[in-house]
Amino acid sequence: MKRPTARDVAERAGVSRAAVSFVFSGRAEGNLSARTQQRIKEAADALGYRPDEVARSLRGRRTGVLGMLSDSIATSPFAGRTVLGAMEAARARGHQILLMESGSDQAAASEAIAELRARRVDGFVYAAMELNPTDVPEGLEPDRTVLANCLPRTPGTYAAVVADERAGGRSAVDALLAAGHRDIALIGGPDGNIAADDRTRGFHDGMREAGLPVPDGRVLRVGWQIDEGYAAAARVLASAPPTAVVCANDRVAAGVLLAAARAGLSVPDDLSVVGYDDQDQMAAHLVPALTTVALPHHAMGAAAVHTLLDAVEAGTPVPRTEVSRLNCPLVERDSVARVRG
Numbered sequence: 001m002k003r004p005t006a007r008d009v010a011e012r013a014g015v016s017r018a019a020v021s022f023v024f025s026g027r028a029e030g031n032l033s034a035r036t037q038q039r040i041k042e043a044a045d046a047l048g049y050r051p052d053e054v055a056r057s058l059r060g061r062r063t064g065v066l067g068m069l070s071d072s073i074a075t076s077p078f079a080g081r082t083v084l085g086a087m088e089a090a091r092a093r094g095h096q097i098l099l100m101e102s103g104s105d106q107a108a109a110s111e112a113i114a115e116l117r118a119r120r121v122d123g124f125v126y127a128a129m130e131l132n133p134t135d136v137p138e139g140l141e142p143d144r145t146v147l148a149n150c151l152p153r154t155p156g157t158y159a160a161v162v163a164d165e166r167a168g169g170r171s172a173v174d175a176l177l178a179a180g181h182r183d184i185a186l187i188g189g190p191d192g193n194i195a196a197d198d199r200t201r202g203f204h205d206g207m208r209e210a211g212l213p214v215p216d217g218r219v220l221r222v223g224w225q226i227d228e229g230y231a232a233a234a235r236v237l238a239s240a241p242p243t244a245v246v247c248a249n250d251r252v253a254a255g256v257l258l259a260a261a262r263a264g265l266s267v268p269d270d271l272s273v274v275g276y277d278d279q280d281q282m283a284a285h286l287v288p289a290l291t292t293v294a295l296p297h298h299a300m301g302a303a304a305v306h307t308l309l310d311a312v313e314a315g316t317p318v319p320r321t322e323v324s325r326l327n328c329p330l331v332e333r334d335s336v337a338r339v340r341g
Helices: 006-013 017-024 034-047 053-060 079-092 106-118 165-178 194-209 226-236 250-262 297-314
Strands: 065-070 096-101 124-127 145-148 159-163 184-188 219-221 244-247 272-277 291-294 323-326
Touching: 006 017, 006 034, 017 034, 065 079, 065 106, 065 297, 079 096, 079 124, 079 297, 096 106, 124 297, 145 297, 159 165, 159 297, 165 184, 165 194, 165 244, 165 272, 165 291, 184 194, 184 226, 194 219, 219 226, 226 244, 226 250, 244 250, 250 272, 297 323
Parallel strands: 065 096, 065 124, 124 145, 145 159, 159 323, 184 219, 184 244, 244 272, 272 291
Antiparallel strands: none
């Protein structure tokens, strides 16, 4: 069967071939009415027409493909959201994502970048699954690369999209303050970790703004795991327990729930708990379901693609000093109650 052409679409829609070209090259706004654009799209759908992407990329010196390289897509519980956000944003702007993973191996990263460059991708998104200063692999030029969920080790060398962790920590404690809590503990992640440090700063911001001191023993910096959350909570709850706890992540919060049950405390009646991450298959399934701060992984993937494509389509370098910090929304469930009395 003969493949339908732009001429066929033009004849069916009753327009010129130039008008069809405007629609499928993204130049219709300001040149064609919305009604004409719709008529052309309907004609194309009826004929099963798709633009010749190879010819179009040769004319525009672009391939319509972005390379996405990650350090650990296969092993991270959050990776799927980041990839989905990137793919949806790319597709909405007429691009596709070619995804590869390095497994944090330098040789594998070099091979992946060489493969992506051989396919002449229009630019790169480099995604890390833990917020850390990152040595960006060689071959990812700053002018055509955006980092997602990581920062360049040398500030100002790459554009980056990250979560606003400090504001997220603040929103966690603000939720408890709004429920009337004043004696609030923090069981935080390890010292020296960017995300954990910023979440802790946000916690102190909220307490300071409320005019509340944070006594010694009310802030414990531990790790990210359930057993570490359990051990820290057991210490905090041993005598004169607080009325609420902010946790470094949802796994730590799960440990706090276990320690509270062991101590004979009901959550949320005796102890309110706020987690962080909104981890799939966990936060919503704990008992009680966990109020938590969500990491915007989907939005980070999408924002990284939009930042990259804005530069690609304008024919300008990606702004290297740009660091976008995205909101971490509070997800309210059942683990927070108002203070009684």
